[in-house]
Amino acid sequence: MKAFTIAAAGMSAQQTNLEIIANNIANINTTGYKRARAEFADFLYQAEKAAGSPSQSADQSVVPEGINIGSGVQISSVRNVYTQGELVHTGNSLDLALVGRGWFQVETPDKTVMYTRAGSFNIDSKGQLVTSDGNTLLPGITIPEEARELTVSRSGQIMAVTGKNSDFQPLGQLLIANFVNEAGLRNIGDNLVTRTSVSGEAIISSPDDAGFAHIKQGYLEASNVDAVKEISEMISAQRAYEMNSKVIQAADEMSSLVSKMR
Template sequence: MRALSIAATGMNAQQTNLEVIANNIANINTTGFKRARAEFTDLLYQVDRMQGVPSRANASLVPEGVSIGLGVKTAAVRNLHIQGNLISTGNKFDLALTGNGWFQIDGADGETLYTRSGAFNTNATGQLVTLDGYTVQPNITVPADTIEVVVNKSGEVFARIDGQVDLQSLGQLQLANFANEAGLAAMGDNLFTETPASGPATVGVPGDTGFAEIQQGYLEASNVDPVKEITELISAQRAYEMNSKVIQAADEMAAVVSKNIR
């Protein structure tokens, strides 16, 4: 019976949906994390009678046909790049973005990676780096005798050197934007990479039109909404149960037919 295989595709789809929700909940405290949502589409249809064809007497057209859907499939798992709340940390190297934009990071193989997580620090040579030691682009090096670091909303980085009154400019941070942020490929460790689907990066200065501003001493929290995720979880569970009921009903109907044949 087709109902068995159709319901099976529904159960597989809801299992995928549950896995996406589980990952969202697991990353509820991950800095800069963007929640994902599973998108589904229907499968091919088996056509037993076409609509719009002439009737037997060729007197009129058939207004409606007979098409039986064959189930559902997962079409995409979409990351929702919505602004997360800002959390004050008091750390001078923590930077949060308010608006569109991505920090640029030098990957291990020289590839440029992108992140919304501004949990930065300095390495042994004073370079601004991520928690995993990847350097931030453009390179910012903090002198060893720095007593204060100031990053304004436009991404300009200044240092107050011990014994000096005036601030010393250390450089200008830049951000990257993409035509399709959902097309970025997640690499783990809060890092993303450019793909043909995302389009090339457009680099600009924080605060310019279309680019986020920088907030020093803050981090962007995950945009996962616990209440929404629990609601989605219950919905996925009920959908899974309904598909299992269809399989049970189809099995019982098939059993009746088998008994009558015997």
């Protein structure tokens, strides 16, 4: 009976959907996290009778509608939703939030360029800006040991008072990346994504340029996970899973009934 495999496919898809929702909820407090959502697609159909085929009536007319039986559902993709997260004030001069489209560029210890929305930076022993995992912010900017009153403008210019000077001195310019197809970026973990062939090459520019985010110093971007929405979708996934399990139960009862009639 096809109902068994169809319902089993439905249960499998909803289980994956629930895992995606669970990951969203788990990362509700992760800086810069972007929620994911499952997208569904139906499986192939089996044509029992094609539309336009001859009917079995005496006048040899054709049937206007065919009989196509589906074979279930599948997860076609998992899409990240790149909407802006809420800005959380920290007051830390090295906390930078991106407001709009864009990604910080960072270099991992193995010299791989990655991208992140988590703008919680520190200064390492060499005076360079690094993430909490030790990835170096690109382009590399060195902060002098005697620097004080560090400021980062909305356009990414980094300035500070250094030495005996009372005036702000420019230390460097932040550059951020954009992609033609953000949906094509691949999540790596540790708040990092990497480009792929379908995301396109990184487009580099200064913050606040047309089409690029601006910098908000002293803030961090919270995740864009909405707890109420996730709970609602979790309940919906649970109900869909239960309904598919009831289909299996009903199909089993029908099969048992047929067996008893033989």
